Amino acid sequence: MEKEHCERCGRKLRSEKSRELGFGPVCYAKEQAEKTLVQDEPENGLREEVNQS
Numbered sequence: 001m002e003k004e005h006c007e008r009c010g011r012k013l014r015s016e017k018s019r020e021l022g023f024g025p026v027c028y029a030k031e032q033a034e035k036t037l038v039q040d041e042p043e044n045g046l047r048e049e050v051n052q053s
């Protein structure tokens with residue numbers, strides 16, 4: 001489902017790509033950065049197994 005406004009700052013999303021993501025390009029970059037930070041904290045005790053072969 002496409003969003004009309006940025007989930008983060010609430011600005012109207014102009015590009016189709018942004019609507020698909022739900023964020024403007026700047027906010028999307030911030031979201032990605034936060035995701036990376038959060039990876040260190042185990043969430044609900046779940047951890048994704050990474051193939052290290």
Ligand SMILES: [Zn+2]
Pocket residue numbers: 006007008009010011023024026027
């Ligand atoms: Zn935004």
